Amino acid sequence: MSWSNVTSSFADFSPRTYAVDIFTTELSWRYRASDQLTLLSGIFYQDIGSDFKNNFSSENLAAFVSANWQHSKGYALQLSARNTSHSEFGAHQTFTVNPFYVFNLQSAEYLKLFGSWATSFIAPSQYKLFNAESGNNKLKPEENQTVELGVEYVSDKNRFTVVAFQREEENFIDYVSLPDNASQYQYRNSSIFYKVRGVELEAKWNFDNWRINTNYTFTEKVRQAPLRLPKHAANFGVRYVLSKAQWGIHWRYIGARQDFNQSFVKEKLKGYTLVDARVNFPTMFRNATASIAITNLFDTSYTEIFGYSTLGRNLTLALRGSF
Numbered sequence: 001m002s003w004s005n006v007t008s009s010f011a012d013f014s015p016r017t018y019a020v021d022i023f024t025t026e027l028s029w030r031y032r033a034s035d036q037l038t039l040l041s042g043i044f045y046q047d048i049g050s051d052f053k054n055n056f057s058s059e060n061l062a063a064f065v066s067a068n069w070q071h072s073k074g075y076a077l078q079l080s081a082r083n084t085s086h087s088e089f090g091a092h093q094t095f096t097v098n099p100f101y102v103f104n105l106q107s108a109e110y111l112k113l114f115g116s117w118a119t120s121f122i123a124p125s126q127y128k129l130f131n132a133e134s135g136n137n138k139l140k141p142e143e144n145q146t147v148e149l150g151v152e153y154v155s156d157k158n159r160f161t162v163v164a165f166q167r168e169e170e171n172f173i174d175y176v177s178l179p180d181n182a183s184q185y186q187y188r189n190s191s192i193f194y195k196v197r198g199v200e201l202e203a204k205w206n207f208d209n210w211r212i213n214t215n216y217t218f219t220e221k222v223r224q225a226p227l228r229l230p231k232h233a234a235n236f237g238v239r240y241v242l243s244k245a246q247w248g249i250h251w252r253y254i255g256a257r258q259d260f261n262q263s264f265v266k267e268k269l270k271g272y273t274l275v276d277a278r279v280n281f282p283t284m285f286r287n288a289t290a291s292i293a294i295t296n297l298f299d300t301s302y303t304e305i306f307g308y309s310t311l312g313r314n315l316t317l318a319l320r321g322s323f
Contacts, residue, residue: 001025020050020126036072041065050126058126059087066096074102086123089141094119108156119145124173128187134175136187143170157206162199169194185264195222211239228305230255230271246280261306272302288321 007019028042044062066080078098085091100114124139150163172190177183198219205212216234219226232255239248255271278293292315299313 018050020048023047036069038068039066040068048126050130060123061085074104076100076102084121088129088137089123089139092121092141092143094121110154112152112154114148114150114152116148117145119143122173124187128173134186139173139187140171140189142172142189144168159202159204161202164197164199166195166197169196192224194224196220196226197222209241211241213237225258225266227266228257228259228269230257232271244281244283246282248278248280250276250278252276259306267306269303269306272300274300274302284319286321287323288319290320291318292316293318 002022002024004022005019006022007017009015009017024044024046026042026044028040031039033039042064044060044064046060048058048060062082062084064080064082066078068076068078070076076099078096080096082094083091084094096116096118098114098116098118100112103111103113105111121144122142124141127135129135129137129139144167146165146167148163148165150161152161153159170193172192172194173187174190175185176188176190177185196219198217200215200217202215203213214234214236217232219229219231219233221229232253234253235251237248237250239246252274253271254273257269258266259269261267274295275297276293276295277297278291281290284290295314295316296312301312302310304310
């Protein structure tokens with residue numbers, strides 16, 4: 001169980017104060033029916049009270065159940081279901097189906113084929129429901145379903161993973177101008193049916209004193225220009241590990257994407273590349289460790305979100321001791 005009370009004050013051109021009380025409790029039960037079958041179930045309850053609109057209070061009650069069945073020959077199946085009942089927008093059900101099969105190749109080496117189908121929903125926030133200027137208490141939750149197919153190879157030193165995915169989305173909550181008043185904006189459910197698909201690649205190599213991690217993600221929003229979502233994103237990290245020192249460098253690439261500027265007009269954000277470097281001394285002397293880290297090594301100028309600044313080159317020195 002948990003309880004929290006939060007008050008937020010904004011001292012800008014439109015001063016305002018918000019307060020909210022949140023009470024949450026959850027009870028879960030796990031039962032191992034056999035060596036192959038494990039069951040999990042539970043209930044979740046949350047009560048939220050805020051001053052967005054006449055001390056509005058909402059309740060959220062959910063019940064869930066899942067089963068994990070795994071055969072000794074390598075194939076397995078995971079199933080789960082959840083019913084969520086909300087006092088404002090009713091009941092919604094979500095489901096997950098996750099089969100996989102493992103080929104044992106050698107000791108500590110295997111090939112895994114897996115897939116999944118899952119549904120989910122994103123409930124509108126209190127702010128989007130009841131804000132006096134742009135809130136809309138008729139909002140429906142965003143609903144999604146996702147399909148994934150993948151293969152993974154694992155050995156004692158290496159791991160390679162390839163995953164293809166597709167997500168379909170309905171009732172997306174958008175921030176749009178009103179038909180009868182273009183200068184006034186409100187949160188509304190979009191009638192557009194969204195579809196996102198892509199591929200994720202990940203690899204890890206360990207040999208001698210070298211540690212290499214890399215990944216690449218291709219994401220495409222079908223017939224749409226997604227906000228702040230790059231079509232291409234990649235990371236590449238290398239570490240050289242010794243007993244007294246560790247050197248590492250990390251390279252990150254974020255491709256071009258769209259965002260709203262200060263005039264609420266879509267504008268293209270350029271892609272950017274960042275390089276970080278780090279040196280650790282795990283046994284500098286006795287029980288002391290030290291590290292030197294430089295982020296944005298080449299002091300690259302870039303924009304993540306319109307209207308927000310980003311960090312240039314930063315140097316961090318750290319010395320830690322235990323006694």
